[in-house]
Amino acid sequence: MVIIIVATAILAAFGVFRGASWPSLGIALVHTAYRFIVAYLIALALGASIGLLVGWSPLFDALLPVFDVFQSIPSFALLPFFIYFFGFTDTMIILFAASSIACPILSAILSAIKDAPQDQADAATVFGARGWKRVRFYLAPLSASAILTGSVVGIAIGWESVIGAEIVANTSGFGAFIRTASVSGIDASSVAGLLAILILVFAVNRLVWAPLLAKSTKHHAK
């Protein structure tokens, strides 16, 4: 991240960004960030709920292969499906991105539950973690670390999905900004946009996910 910020500062000092359309870039980034945040929140709620419910279900072992197959479907293969139902709208971009972020979160939760030691699952049962209490006091904290790692993977895919869908929809946001830039050629605005998105992604990873992962690893260490 430091390298990117230094590179940006050097480029700014040499006047590379002179003439960049800062207001357009700012609005595009706000649009993309908004869609991404909403998509992540939907994906988190969806992935975590389905993962914990499947993990709690007595059919867990039978359902696991189904989700393995589902996870291997490339997320962009589902884009026409979302366009068909929602058109070139905000909802399409958000739900499409949510579907691609939810998959790694769901997969990480299911793996965590599957790989939990049998002794630990037995202890939870013997000490009374049954029904919804099993979800709340055993499966959810057991999966907390997996939700974080799944989120880190999902978010990387999520940026790609939001921007990819924006390019296809060509309505607003950073994807549309890139599309316009690719038509008009590399200019100060497109370089500034590229660096801005890199700084945003690195900053979120460094300031949000890295501390959460470190804390989770500390408590979940065997």
Added chain:
Amino acid sequence: MPNDMNYSPDTALVLSRVGVRADNGRNRREFALEDVSLSVAKGEFVSIVDPSGIGTSTLMRVILGLMPPARGDIMRGFETPAMVPRDHALFPWLTVLENVAFGLQMKDVPQETREHVAREKLAEVNLEHIEQRYPAVLSREERQRVSLARALTLAPDLLIMDEPFSGLDTIAAAALKADLLRIWRSHSMTILMTNSLIPEAVELSDRVVLMEAHPGRIATTLTINLPRPRDPRSPAFFREVDRLTNAIRRIS
């Protein structure tokens, strides 16, 4: 060994011709336990010695109702079972105090009460000074003791312990044995323990059940004819250890 359900109010557990199928590791289910019949009286301390180490954990799971037997009958005369699993199975996201209070939390006991009970149980296993630590930073002995304290908070009438001395050094094992005997006497509970260490089985148990493998079944049950408290350096103690060792040799 009973072959029928000879159950009385003083009986904590009766297994009658129990068979259990389990995955053999090659995606095939076969009998891990076959024709297991055993009766345990309330307040008794019984060790199950399984030199192959194959079927005992499965047997414990069946007794606790965590997996169904493929055949046979089980009569449970206990009301509140608790377990100390082989790898202690503490929840790594909870502190020691929260781990010990877990069973009471599941019973919706108010936080203040459950923490008070948990602190009492931690004191009983001499670990009151580590209540805010997480399991990751504990020694193996401390984890085993925390797991024991967690079981005690339920005031169990049957305590199942799976290889509690596994991986402990001699001094830690001796200290845990002494505490376990004290707790067993003061709580008047039934203890069913799997164990692969013969001296420990002789020192602690009223009876020792010897298992044989492929499939797991009870080979013989020996009553330990030593008065308590037992002196592990007495000639009589060594004679009991020899008797058990010879019985295991005959089986294997």
